[in-house]
Amino acid sequence: MITDLQPLLIEAKSTIREAMAQLNTASSGCLLLVDGNGALRRMITDGDLRRAVIAGHALDADLTVLEPVEPTVARRGLDEDGARRIMRERQVVHLPVLDETGRPVGLYHLGRMSAPILLSAPHMGETEQALVAEAFATNWIAPVGPHVDAFERELAETVEASEAVALSSGTAAIHLALRLLGVRRGDRVYCSSLTFVASANPILYEGAEPVFIDSEPESWNMSPAALERALEADRRAGRKPAAVIVVNIYGQSADMAPILDLCDAHDVPVIEDAAESLGARYRNRASGTLGRLGVYSFNGNKIITTSGGGALIGGDREMMAEARRLATQARDPASHYQHSTIGFNYRLSNVLAGIGRGQLKALDDRVARRRAIFERYRQGLGDLPGVGWMPEPEWSRSNRWLSVITLDPDRTDRHPYAIMRLLRQRNIETRPVWKPMHLQPLFRGADYFTHSERQSVSDRLFLTGLCLPSGTGMTDDEQGRVIDALTEAVAI
Ligand SMILES: Cc1ncc(COP(=O)(O)O)c(C=O)c1O
Structure with a gap:
């Protein structure tokens, strides 16, 4: 769900030209027309503006010339699956979420909800x-x-x-x-x-x-x-x-x-x-x-x-x-x-x-961004029961290439594979932690030395770990999607 709505809000006193310019920079494909109290009046798409111009309205006409249209909306608290259901039934690609006073607090955008989010996609720079x-x-x-x-x-x-x-x-x-x-x-x-x-x-x-x-x-x-x-x-x-x-x-x-x-x-x-x-x-x-x-x-x-x-x-x-x-x-x-x-x-x-x-x-920027991605996951998911984090000892400054969580089986019955499957349905890629080499058929019979007599740490990490999307090209919105999906997946 898009929650930074400021770039999408517009009032009726704005002109068609201004709306076109604003829409041009908004990546959501629609604007939210609000009244003086901030309550939603209607959605505005490219098509609405085009039709107004074809009907003879000047580019400098204000947005009162647009026909009133009752938007399809949802109430705060609706989860992503619920939003998908409404969007499918009503055949809409945008679904604003309103608070009790009718002000928009979020926007579901079907295109964004289904674009794939990969574990760590290449991120090309300018040079x-x-x-x-x-x-x-x-x-x-x-x-x-x-x-x-x-x-x-x-x-x-x-x-x-x-x-x-x-x-x-x-x-x-x-x-x-x-x-x-x-x-x-x-x-x-x-x-x-x-x-x-x-x-x-x-x-x-x-x-x-x-x-x-x-x-x-x-x-x-x-x-x-x-x-x-x-x-x-x-x-x-x-x-x-x-x-x-x-x-x-x-x-x-x-x-x-x-x-x-x-x-x-x-x-x-x-x-x-x-x-x-x-x-x-x-x-x-x-x-x-x-x-x-x-x-x-x-x-x-x-x-x-x-x-x-x-x-x-x-x-x-x-x-x-x-x-x-x-x-x-x-x-x-x-x-x-x-x-x-x-x-x-x-x-x-x-x-x-x-x-x-x-x-x-771009290496320094990439490291800073991956570390920021990890921190945002930790803040967004830190309260979920049984979720732990790849530690960073005081002698280490990790590049946080991948953000990795663990799921403590004593505190949650969610298995990493179940979460991986649920996220895949949302087009979000996650991966289990590496399967240790001593467990691989290729290396059957190889000697293996454990951390302590009774404990194989790598076995435990393999069974409980999950790598989250961590690519530096991932947008804040996309990471929000991952956090929402994980929150639902761990909480069910
Ligand atoms: C830990 C580790 N070692 C070695 C490699 C091999 O690198 P490459 O894929 O460039 O051959 C990779 C990645 O693919 C890796 O993750």
Whole structure:
């Protein structure tokens, strides 16, 4: 329901021309004609104004020339399903909601009520198109070029890292990171269990053995306690992992200090999968820059996107040069085509790097907007029974890539899937929290270390969590629709 009605209100003393101008800027497709007391007299659409002009009224005539029409209205308190029913029966696309004195307090607009609201749609800014056009104009339509070089430089500057290598995906970046760290067939590689499968798939590409580590409840990311037990168990067995992939889910850093201390003590390199956490911070450092190597994703659903793309971040110049070589089919320095090692076609196109440069300029705004979206959800839904929130420890500044709630089964009998289904009927996309990797058929039999002897935190989060629409292109009205739908879904 639209509740900011000020831009839609108009009085009879206004002219047809003024009404046309006001309608032109109002996105609702109608105006609300009110009397001196603010009570609704009628609705005005484009068609009403057009018919008045065709009937011979001048553009400077006031709105008293419009025929009185009894509008279809609803009383305050009507929910969205009720509004849909009335609109269907009366065949109207607008339904004003009035208070007891006849003043409009809301407006249901069928078009708005049914437009899809996605979880995290791409949000293009003002400069991307110009940068893509530049790539076309200069014919740099290749996986090399000035935008790639500039994007790498600008990304490294943004996160205060010494170097970035732009790649075709975040998955490619994780794969290269494993290669660069010398992971081989049969090696054990630890990985956060609560993540998207792309974090762990590259372990299998290399024929290595994944070992999954549970989350801790404060950040939902890798539990240092579980990591410690895994490292100890391996030490007792006379072995150690070749690498640890720490994932920063939903835009929040893991508690990197104890994780890095443990990995240093056992001499194990850390890859930080920051695919979802670009723009977030761990204490005073940019998320993604704390491990030996860091990974970002610019997939279409991420906080900034190149439609598809990723980057590897690191401080070791030789390693970064090797990453570039491996990503371009590992060509030896010879004038003919010569290859001594396996290479990959993993470089980002210059056209897409142009999009990335434009997107990067908006990163701070995007983080601020995602955080504001989270806060509005928390204020709008905070009183609902059993609804909890993804926490943000004092050492974290999350980018709130996705706003995630949990539903406490002791306090509500609403299951996330039931809510997901109800919201789907309203054309609102929500998603369950990642299904942990130790529960995936793909990784059946893999070792798994829980946060405590009796508690698997990632299992609980999977069963109770729900990700809400969080895209920065979502309007306030649309978020209001999500809040209303969730309130109804949780309250039924
Ligand atoms: C945690 C995590 N890791 C890795 C990836 C892989 O990134 P990409 O889709 O760019 O390959 C993603 C996202 O897709 C992700 O969410």
